[in-house]
Amino acid sequence: MHLSPPIEPMLARPVTALPSVGATPALFEQKADGFRVLLFAAREPFLQSRRGADLGPAFPEVVSAAAALGVEAVLDAELVVWGADGLDFAVLQERARRRGATARQAALERPAHLIVFDVLEMSGATLLDEPLRRRRAALEELFAERRLTAPWALCPQTSDREVALGWLDPVWGAAGIEGVMIKNPDSKYRPGERGWLKLRARITVEGIIGAVTGAVTAPRSLLLGRLDAAGRLRLVGRSTPLPRKAAAELGAALRPAGAEHPWWGRTLSAGWGAKQPLVFRPVVPDLVAEVEADTALDLGRHRHPVRYLRLRDDMTAGDVRA
Known part of the structure; x- marks a missing residue:
C-alpha cells in the first residue's frame, strides 16, 4: 500500500x-x-x-x-x-x-x-x-x-x-x-x-424566540425553542446573524424577560460542539419566527445555524411543539 x-x-x-x-x-x-x-x-x-x-x-x-x-x-x-x-x-x-x-x-x-x-x-x-x-x-x-x-x-x-x-x-x-x-x-x-x-437540503420550520445575542433592541442573532410534551421551552437552534432590517423589526417587537424565564441563569454553548459559553439575553417567549434550516438534527436540535425569514403573527407559542 x-x-x-x-x-x-x-x-x-x-x-x-x-x-x-x-x-x-x-x-x-x-x-x-x-x-x-x-x-x-x-x-x-x-x-x-x-x-x-x-x-x-x-x-x-x-x-x-x-x-x-x-x-x-x-x-x-x-x-x-x-x-x-x-x-x-x-x-x-x-x-x-x-x-x-x-x-x-x-x-x-x-x-x-x-x-x-x-x-x-x-x-x-x-x-x-x-x-x-x-x-x-x-x-x-x-x-x-x-x-x-x-x-x-x-x-x-x-x-x-x-x-x-x-x-x-x-x-x-x-x-x-x-x-x-x-x-x-x-x-x-x-x-x-x-x-x-x-x-x-433546506426546509422551513417555526421556532419560539426565547433569547437573543446582542441587545434586545438590536439583536444580532436569535435563540429559538419549541415546547416539549410537558410545556417546557426547549432550545432547538440559533440563527445566523440577522440582516439590519430584520434586526430593527425584531428589536421593536421583542421584550426583555426576567428571572421567570425558563432559560434564566442557564449556561448555553456558543455553537454545536463548542465549549465556550454563549452570552445571551432572554426575551419574553411569545413571538414565533419562521426560519430556513437544513435537515441535520441532533435529538430535535438544529446542528447548524438557521436563517431567519419572518415573524409568524398568525401563530402563538403554544402552536410550536417539539
Whole structure:
C-alpha cells in the first residue's frame, strides 16, 4: 500500500442550487448525515476521521470488515448508524466515545455502516490522478466482485439532475440524507482541496424566540425553542446573524424577560460542539419566527445555524411543539 494515514480528504464548497441543464457534466451523490472517514483496508486496517484521528477502537465491526475485505484499498466514505427512522447521528456520536468491551457491545446492538463513495488506492495502485468516473468504476467492480453487503454500502450516484432534485425532498432529509454532492466526472482526487460542490437540503420550520445575542433592541442573532410534551421551552437552534432590517423589526417587537424565564441563569454553548459559553439575553417567549434550516438534527436540535425569514403573527407559542 502506497498511501498511509493521515490523509486529508477532498472537500466541498457549498452552493445554493444544482447546476442547470446543459451546464458542465456532473455526477450527483447523496450526502448522508454521518462521520466522514477514510478507511485503510489492509492486514492492519485503520479507520481515519476527517481530522486524522483513529476511530477504529470505537467501531471494531468496521475494522473487522476491512480486515476481511480481501484486497488492500483506501476508501473514502461516510460512517453512519441506522436508527428506527433513518440515520441516527446522536447514536453515532455516542458510539464514537466508546472503547473496549463497551465498544464491542455497541457494535452488536447498533452496528455502524460505511457508505462508500470513492477509492484512492486499490491493490497497490494509487488512483488519485484517475478521473472520478474511473475511480467509480473501480469501486463498483470491488462491490460486485466481493459481493459486499453490510456493513458495506455503495453510495447512490446519478447523472440525472431530476433524480438528484428528488434527493433534496424533506422525506429524504428525515431519513438522514442531508443534501447532494456535485462532482465533475473528470475530476482527480485532490486531498484537502474544495474541488467538489455540496448542496444542503433546506426546509422551513417555526421556532419560539426565547433569547437573543446582542441587545434586545438590536439583536444580532436569535435563540429559538419549541415546547416539549410537558410545556417546557426547549432550545432547538440559533440563527445566523440577522440582516439590519430584520434586526430593527425584531428589536421593536421583542421584550426583555426576567428571572421567570425558563432559560434564566442557564449556561448555553456558543455553537454545536463548542465549549465556550454563549452570552445571551432572554426575551419574553411569545413571538414565533419562521426560519430556513437544513435537515441535520441532533435529538430535535438544529446542528447548524438557521436563517431567519419572518415573524409568524398568525401563530402563538403554544402552536410550536417539539
